[in-house]
Amino acid sequence: MTDKSLLIKDARLLDPGQSLDKVADVLITDGEIKWIGKGQTPANVETINAAGLILTPGFIDIHCHLREPGLEYKENISTGTRAAARGGFTTVCCMPNTSPPVDSKSLVEYVLRRAAAEAVIRVLPIGCISKAQQGKELAEMGGMASAGAVAFSDDGKPVANANLMRQALSYSLTLNMPIIDHCEDPALFEGGLMNESPTSYRLGLKGIPSAAEETMVGRDIALAALTGAHVHIAHISTAGSVDLVRNAKAKGVRVTAEVTPHHLLMTDDWVTGVRIIGGSSATANPYDTSTKVNPPLRAKSDAAALLEALKDGTIDCIATDHAPHDVVDKSQEYDHASFGISGIETAFGLLMALVHTGKLDIKTLVEKLTVAPAKVIGHGYKGIKAGAPAELTLLNPDEEWTVDVNSFLSKGKNSPLNGIILKGKVKATIYDGKIVYSDVNDAATAPRKKTNA
Amino acid sequence: MTTITPTSKWHKNILDLDNFTRADIDSVMQTTDAMKEIMQRDIRKVPALRGKTIITLFYEASTRTRVSFEQAGKILSADVINVTAQSSSISKGESLIDTGKTLQATGADIIVIRHPSSGAAYLLAQNVNCNVINAGDGWHAHPSQALLDLYTIREKLKRLDNLKVTLVGDVLHSRVARSNIWGLLNVGAEIVLCAPPTLLPKIFIEAYPHNGKGSLTIEYDVNKAVKDADVIMALRLQTERQQSGLLPSLGEYSERWQITPKRLELAKPGVMLMHPGPVNRGVEVSSELVEHESSVIEEQVKNGVAVRMALLYMLLAGSKPNETSLAHS
Incomplete structure (x- = not known):
């Protein structure tokens, strides 16, 4: 490669994967970290003065929706990965609930081909558990694994049939990849719109009880114990689920879990129009469909339990469940609007509210966005070390910025954070040694090819 | 003519009663008195809303609500246009937002939506x-x-204070119950809700403010719930509730929760029996009670026209009631 070099000066290097926490210079050449600390610097090197900023390994999001193939009006690999880069991510795993669902080797290859042409960061596809996500027969997981899939999930839907889930877990043992379940009992969920709570009763919106998630988390834990396989609980959202996972881990069951930024920081009263993050608040109307997400925003006691579980290791990592939708999908009655929050660009700023209020330390936060998710899927973490590929995120923990959904690089403008001031900003994202996002002009600066948006 | 004193700044929309004040309720009551007087005239027509257009936009079937809004508008000389989902571009897939903007562009002053x-x-x-x-x-x-x-209670009992009101029936799925809870709590009523637990979960009442004004409790035994009630409101039970597993049978529901003459006797003498309609005779209320002396079901419908006249008038004529506009046309 003939890329020019990049010098990042005076950043605080924070890499929980190797307990690195010191201020030093980093030189990047030919896509790799050349040296840390002191070394030969090429003449006229491009330099980022990063005093006061934090440099971390690139963030890894093991749960997002890039909507290719078939749903490109909501998002595509070009816009989705640029949005991810703006969020500080250098690796994303995309869910297979597309149209058609990614349930075969050739579709995994298609996603990777599109990523090679369009993505500004690494895209790792997740394949379906069942053919066409129908929940009836196993999809060809082996073929998808050899094509490059890193995990399997029917995300968007649960695997309702317990026996199919058992077989999927059992089969995954030869692949050594996690089975990721979207836990929701279909009968308890049916027609649900928001967390079942006094608020849902007051608003007259059909509730989704915590038990809809917990009964299936309990089932999946029993099946993981039965098969000895690795089950990963997607977007865990209730205090009861957390207890189940904590007990199962104590007994040695191979279960891991992720939590989204919105389930940590938003609660079901947001459906009534409440908007508070840290010291910032905004006004919104009741029934604003940007708050409609599945699993739903839960009670304050759930959010507190999720944070506790994140800190004690019961919840392994943070994942965004970035779910972009077109405006038409959301400009509807609450009943009819699509579920999902476009959250990949706001994740870090939102999570920093936990750090600024003293509820979480920044090292743990960075760990949960880098080393920890990489461990769940067995891919993605490169670290800040000489000779490693340069996949890095530069952060200003104290910079305030106002969320403006119209400036999102994602096609999905569906965020309830619009107008909220977040404290903590991604300044630059480096992938393959290149700056793929810089907030200087707040746009991805190194497109690999023309976007087709 | 009755003097009308609406609050100086009236609501732009009437979407629910969550933010209604006691003064708002009282001014609706007083304005309704004036409207009721108009309804009793030989010629029931006043020019108050001449030149105004009211569009009713109904996505659900309705008899009394739609007709009473239409009648209310016509008595006040507004032009009333009725749009239903079946007869409009909604059946071609037009969204609610687009439909609303279209109706506004045609010159609607008020859209009444169901x-x-x-x-x-x-x-x-x-x-x-x-x-x-x-x-x-x-x-x-x-x-x-x-x-x-509320107007019907006030008319019959001559007061809105110190009421004990029992709501019996499908509270869970009832918009009538939810709005009545807000209105009745506002006037300080003691409210008792009664239904099978599948239609009335315990946490339902936690949604409502408990600020010392009125009270809201659950009593699953109907015989206890109606005790000493001034008002019993029966709620409509949709017969599909049985199929969705919420009730074993309509027969069992009737046996345990139907308002019967015997249960009426447990309430205060002179108790009012109300029902928002349409009634499933023999399910929520025993058939003979619909025409019973305690029943005010017909008065509710009549008052529905007057209250809706008041709401239309207060929204469009606003804070300055024009006495001449309520005189004969």
Whole structure:
């Protein structure tokens, strides 16, 4: 490669994967970290003065929706990965609930081909558990694994049939990849719109009880114990689920879990129009469909339990469940609007509210966005070390910025954070040694090819 | 003529009663008195809203609510246009927002909306500049029904204070119940809710403010719930509830929760029996009670026209009631 070099000066290097926490210079050449600390610097090197900023390994999001193939009006690999880069991510795993669902080797290859042409960061596809996500027969997981899939999930839907889930877990043992379940009992969920709570009763919106998630988390834990396989609980959202996972881990069951930024920081009263993050608040109307997400925003006691579980290791990592939708999908009655929050660009700023209020330390936060998710899927973490590929995120923990959904690089403008001031900003994202996002002009600066948006 | 004193700043829309004050309720009551007087004239027509256009936009079937809004508008000389989902571009897939903007562009001053989705009236109101009245959205709210119920109680009992009101029936799915709870709590009523637990979970009442004004409790035994009630409101039970597993049978429901002459006797002498209609005779209420001396079901319908006249008038004529506009045309 003939890329020019990049010098990042005076950043605080924070890499929980190797307990690195010191201020030093980093030189990047030919896509790799050349040296840390002191070394030969090429003449006229491009330099980022990063005093006061934090440099971390690139963030890894093991749960997002890039909507290719078939749903490109909501998002595509070009816009989705640029949005991810703006969020500080250098690796994303995309869910297979597309149209058609990614349930075969050739579709995994298609996603990777599109990523090679369009993505500004690494895209790792997740394949379906069942053919066409129908929940009836196993999809060809082996073929998808050899094509490059890193995990399997029917995300968007649960695997309702317990026996199919058992077989999927059992089969995954030869692949050594996690089975990721979207836990929701279909009968308890049916027609649900928001967390079942006094608020849902007051608003007259059909509730989704915590038990809809917990009964299936309990089932999946029993099946993981039965098969000895690795089950990963997607977007865990209730205090009861957390207890189940904590007990199962104590007994040695191979279960891991992720939590989204919105389930940590938003609660079901947001459906009534409440908007508070840290010291910032905004006004919104009741029934604003940007708050409609599945699993739903839960009670304050759930959010507190999720944070506790994140800190004690019961919840392994943070994942965004970035779910972009077109405006038409959301400009509807609450009943009819699509579920999902476009959250990949706001994740870090939102999570920093936990750090600024003293509820979480920044090292743990960075760990949960880098080393920890990489461990769940067995891919993605490169670290800040000489000779490693340069996949890095530069952060200003104290910079305030106002969320403006119209400036999102994602096609999905569906965020309830619009107008909220977040404290903590991604300044630059480096992938393959290149700056793929810089907030200087707040746009991805190194497109690999023309976007087709 | 009755003097009308609406509050100086009236609401732009009537979407629910959550933010209504006691003064708001009282001014609706007083304005309704004036409207009722007009309804008793030989010629029931006043020019108050001449030149104004009211569009009723109904996504659900309705007899009394739609007709009474139409009648209310016509007595006040407004032009009333009725749009239903079946007869409009909605059946071609036009969205609620686009439909609302279209109706506004045709010159609607008020859109009265009935919709099966909770929150639909909010969505419409956010997307149009004209006034919006919620004539029932999903399970959420039916404010004009609650106001006409309050008016009917006030007319019959000559007071809104110190009421004990028992609501019996499908509270969970009832917008009428939700709006009545807000209205009755506002006037300080002691409210008892009664239904099978499948239609009335314990946490339902936690949604409502408990600020010392009135009270809200659950009593699953109907014989205890109606004890000493001034008012019993029976709620409509949709017969589909049985199929969705919420009830073993309509027969068992009737046996345990139907308002019967015997149960009526447990309430205060002179108890009022109310029902928002349409009644499933022999299910919520035993058939003979519909025409019983305690029943005010017909008065509710009559008062529905007067209350809706008041709401239309207060939204459009606003804070300055023009006495001449309520004189004969």
